[in-house]
Amino acid sequence: MIRVIIPGHLRTLAHVESEVELEVAGEVTQRSILNALEARYPMLSGTIRDHVTQQRRPFLRFFACSEDLSHEPPDAPLPEAVASGAEPFLIIGAIAGG
Numbered sequence: 094m095i096r097v098i099i100p101g102h103l104r105t106l107a108h109v110e111s112e113v114e115l116e117v118a119g120e121v122t123q124r125s126i127l128n129a130l131e132a133r134y135p136m137l138s139g140t141i142r143d144h145v146t147q148q149r150r151p152f153l154r155f156f157a158c159s160e161d162l163s164h165e166p167p168d169a170p171l172p173e174a175v176a177s178g179a180e181p182f183l184i185i186g187a188i189a190g191g
């Protein structure tokens with residue numbers, strides 16, 4: 094099982110209270126996790142990625158194992174700790190301003 098932590102406003106939208114556990118078939122990548130997340134919680138479709146381009150929405154960042162993976166290719170394999178469920182995949186709302 095893959096563990097995913099999503100921002101509070103998306104947890105409210107998806108009606109979940111804490112981290113989400115997902116079954117991901119095949120290689121564990123950003124794309125495969127987001128596909129599984131949107132399949133299980135269709136109300137999140139378009140909130141994390143653009144419907145057409147599938148690009149990450151501005152002000153959202155992806156982290157795994159204390160590393161910012163936001164600019165990594167979406168099909169790059171994620172660390173084994175995420176694939177095994179030992180560490181969560183985090184979707185974090187970025188904060189703008191000074």
